[in-house]
Amino acid sequence: MIMDDLFARAKVSPVCLGLDTRHEYLPEYLKQNHKTAGEQIYEFNKKIIDATADMVACFKVQIACYEALGLDGMACYAKTLKYAKSKGAIVIADIKRGDISSTAKQYAQGHFSGDFEADIITVNAYMGVDAVSPYYEYLGKKGLFVLVKTSNPSGVDFQDQLVDDNPLYLTAAKKVSEWGQNFIGNSGYSAIGAVAGCTYPSEFKKIKNLMPNTFFLIPGYGAQGGTGKDIAEMFSDGICGVVNSSRGLITAHKGKTEKADFTDYIAAATEEMKKDILKWL
Amino acid sequence: MIMDDLFARAKVSPVCLGLDTRHEYLPEYLKQNHKTAGEQIYEFNKKIIDATADMVACFKVQIACYEALGLDGMACYAKTLKYAKSKGAIVIADIKRGDISSTAKQYAQGHFSGDFEADIITVNAYMGVDAVSPYYEYLGKKGLFVLVKTSNPSGVDFQDQLVDDNPLYLTAAKKVSEWGQNFIGNSGYSAIGAVAGCTYPSEFKKIKNLMPNTFFLIPGYGAQGGTGKDIAEMFSDGICGVVNSSRGLITAHKGKTEKADFTDYIAAATEEMKKDILKWL
Numbered sequence: 313m314i315m316d317d318l319f320a321r322a323k324v325s326p327v328c329l330g331l332d333t334r335h336e337y338l339p340e341y342l343k344q345n346h347k348t349a350g351e352q353i354y355e356f357n358k359k360i361i362d363a364t365a366d367m368v369a370c371f372k373v374q375i376a377c378y379e380a381l382g383l384d385g386m387a388c389y390a391k392t393l394k395y396a397k398s399k400g401a402i403v404i405a406d407i408k409r410g411d412i413s414s415t416a417k418q419y420a421q422g423h424f425s426g427d428f429e430a431d432i433i434t435v436n437a438y439m440g441v442d443a444v445s446p447y448y449e450y451l452g453k454k455g456l457f458v459l460v461k462t463s464n465p466s467g468v469d470f471q472d473q474l475v476d477d478n479p480l481y482l483t484a485a486k487k488v489s490e491w492g493q494n495f496i497g498n499s500g501y502s503a504i505g506a507v508a509g510c511t512y513p514s515e516f517k518k519i520k521n522l523m524p525n526t527f528f529l530i531p532g533y534g535a536q537g538g539t540g541k542d543i544a545e546m547f548s549d550g551i552c553g554v555v556n557s558s559r560g561l562i563t564a565h566k567g568k569t570e571k572a573d574f575t576d577y578i579a580a581a582t583e584e585m586k587k588d589i590l591k592w593l
Numbered sequence: 594m595i596m597d598d599l600f601a602r603a604k605v606s607p608v609c610l611g612l613d614t615r616h617e618y619l620p621e622y623l624k625q626n627h628k629t630a631g632e633q634i635y636e637f638n639k640k641i642i643d644a645t646a647d648m649v650a651c652f653k654v655q656i657a658c659y660e661a662l663g664l665d666g667m668a669c670y671a672k673t674l675k676y677a678k679s680k681g682a683i684v685i686a687d688i689k690r691g692d693i694s695s696t697a698k699q700y701a702q703g704h705f706s707g708d709f710e711a712d713i714i715t716v717n718a719y720m721g722v723d724a725v726s727p728y729y730e731y732l733g734k735k736g737l738f739v740l741v742k743t744s745n746p747s748g749v750d751f752q753d754q755l756v757d758d759n760p761l762y763l764t765a766a767k768k769v770s771e772w773g774q775n776f777i778g779n780s781g782y783s784a785i786g787a788v789a790g791c792t793y794p795s796e797f798k799k800i801k802n803l804m805p806n807t808f809f810l811i812p813g814y815g816a817q818g819g820t821g822k823d824i825a826e827m828f829s830d831g832i833c834g835v836v837n838s839s840r841g842l843i844t845a846h847k848g849k850t851e852k853a854d855f856t857d858y859i860a861a862a863t864e865e866m867k868k869d870i871l872k873w874l
Contacts, residue, residue, distance in 0.1 A: 440747025
């Protein structure tokens with residue numbers, strides 16, 4: 313069960329390193345060749361994976377950054393996933409797909425097998441259970457993180473609309489928890505997890521109370537404003553998720569003048585994030 | 594303004610032909626070669642575009658069907674978009690992306706330029722205006738269809754939750770209409786359109802009342818149960834959208850034993866759908 317495995321790794325380090333790689337993040341020396349942007353980004357990602365694989369619970373790859381570069385980017389995306397898996401890492405594909413049942417089946421095929429195979433994908437359930445159930449046949453070996461409460465400022469536009477005096481995200485929390493009941497592993501966590509941002513730690517308590525068997529992907533740490541203390545509040549009953557940082561880690565080398573390799577800065581930032589979270593627990 | 598252009602075409606034929614192509618839809622003779630599945634699907638799509646471009650307002654390409662085939666599928670996706678554009682067609686990329694602002698910027702680059710450039714994309718705004726505003730700089734030449742009320746049965750799971758005694762999709766309708774006010778073209782329609790399924794025609798009236806400047810992408814016709822009469826109810830004040838059919842059109846040749854080319858059946862089905870809608874108006 314992938315979520316059991318992820319939970320076991322999260323207890324050692326709850327860090328999820330986000331490979332939301334933009335070409336401008338690359339150090340100059342990786343751009344001084346005749347490779348395509350996608351190939352250069354792959355080299356960058358590969359070195360980051362090598363440097364940090366033992367320090368993180370998992371990697372999250374934001375597919376938008378690769379779609380931005382067209383076919384070259386998608387080839388880089390496929391290679392990055394494959395490389396991370398070859399190193400024994402768990403890979404979350406941050407794709408936030410959500411569509412009617414027949415279409416979601418196609419996404420399931422695309423992201424749970426073949427070139428773009430990932431271990432866990434993120435899903436947007438605005439279209440209801442139809443957008444989620446086509447993945448059920450893969451669950452166990454594969455997992456989902458369904459959006460419940462996102463970390464961005466305008467997440468409130470819909471997610472905080474009041475339904476029976478409670479914000480909509482609590483309706484989402486209840487539904488996602490229900491859907492997950494048939495997929496609970498030995499760790500007590502379901503293969504259907506949820507996304508809940510750490511930019512709203514007090515709201516997380518209410519979400520968690522409705523979702524006792526749910527493991528979380530927690531965005532919002534670092535560049536988006538979430539802190540180790542916020543995470544500590546969320547993990548007061550124990551580690552129940554992985555905490556993502558993308559820009560905060562993979563741009564740690566930017567503006568540094570010493571001659572160390574860029575991966576040293578990224579590894580140091582990853583170690584620091586890990587400590588920043590674990591010191592409160 | 595792309596939405597003005599689409600509206601002008603919709604008045605002639607409101608049909609949006611959905612290239613949600615699965616390999617099993619192809620006639621046997623297109624599979625009898627050494628090409629990849631993606632290359633074969635491209636041949637199929639190309640012939641459909643040739644046969645129907647004058648009979649439709651636009652094509653909609655469901656990216657999930659191409660992601661399902663990995664890199665080979667994405668190459669087919671890129672070529673299909675390019676070919677449709679070379680024929681002067683308007684292409685809607687049905688990608689339903691939705692993410693935080695910095696990520697949505699990457700999607701905007703990916704789907705409004707380069708290999709995957711489309712004229713209009715579908716967007717999921719569960720994450721709020723952050724998921725939509727990064728596209729603003731492209732609007733006019735490009736357009737959006739934001740999900741308001743989807744055509745699938747479980748769309749009600751979230752979209753029909755009551756907020757101040759009204760279903761959430763009406764909150765979505767209001768917001769999408771507001772966001773679109775700065776992008777209204779000569780036709781009176783905004784570059785920010787909305788998705789509203791024809792499987793719920795009575796609810797469409799309420800949506801439309803809140804969105805006088807919104808042009809609609811209307812899924813749900815045919816295979817999903819929507820009829821010409823449902824559309825007539827939605828278009829009682831005039832054509833205000835394009836009506837999509839995918840499976841209902843591009844599998845019209847399946848099970849036919851006559852020797853006509855598959856494109857003849859698809860063109861006939863497209864013509865029939867056009868008439869089925871226009872006869873009520």
